[in-house]
Amino acid sequence: MHIPDGYLGPTTCGVFYALMLPVWAFASRIVKKTLNAKQVPLLAIGAAFSFVIMMFNVPIPGGTTGHAVGGVLVAVLLGPWAACIAITVALVVQALLFGDGGITAIGANCFNMAFTLPFAGFFIYKLISYNSPINSNRRVIAAGIAGYLALNLAGALTGFEFGIQPLLHKTASGQALYCPYGLKAALPAMIGEHLLIFGWVEALVTALAVKYLQKQSPELLREK
């Protein structure tokens, strides 16, 4: 889901940087108001967790690979704004040090994985787990469903960003300048593989972690 350099044209790259700048600024303000010094180590662990879980490429035999983001879990534990900052840090380090995701696409990749994903996941989790006891199974199920849906939403968005490129940028002879696949190819590819495989990985990771924390550290799951 890490869009590399060269797949998105300058318009798309610019738009998503422009969208993310106020989000990052707002996230910093919210986190500044709400984050306790005690929560900082957990935030660092969350960012590190998201970084390393994205290294677990899951194969579709004979096809492509994909991975979980771990961002829904971070959002459940620390709220979506803190998760936004944590995942952004992970994505920027991945792009700069490891060439995973493009420099020009940091805005878009952060919009998909550091903004849409934790926010969608957080609200779906809240909706389903509403009023349930901290140690209830409903919370585990809510975490799983939130993980599944949020990763799928981020995947679909990525597909959309790929898919609009041929509409935006073409040479006179009709060759694509950036991503050569339109919406008809990109959307089903991205949505299909996430519905089929990768969404379940995020679901499993989120649900298992919530289950573990119910036993080990239920105070982390208290309402925020």
Added chain:
Amino acid sequence: MKITTKLWIGLVILIILSPLGLILPARFKAGSAWGEWGTEEMKSLVGYIPRGFEKLSKLWNAPLSDYAFKDSGARGLAHLSLAYIVSAVLGIAVVAAVMLLIGKVLSKKGD
């Protein structure tokens, strides 16, 4: 044991297991992620290299591109796995350090 200590141990386990993210795709003959093809792959897929793509894709030369050393590819899966673990350790160290720093600047002091 404090929960943060337990979670750090969890991260160490994930680091050790991380080469699975390399070995499983190789074992099941899975290629690149959709939309993350290199120049050669792009050419074989669509028959040409989109011009803007060709220019932009060379924009940044990451020091540990693809979580590997420059010569890892030629030295087999075992060496790639080792490079993957080194990348995970380094990446986690940098991510956690940056996050601690940002957290320290942003968080309320005192409580």
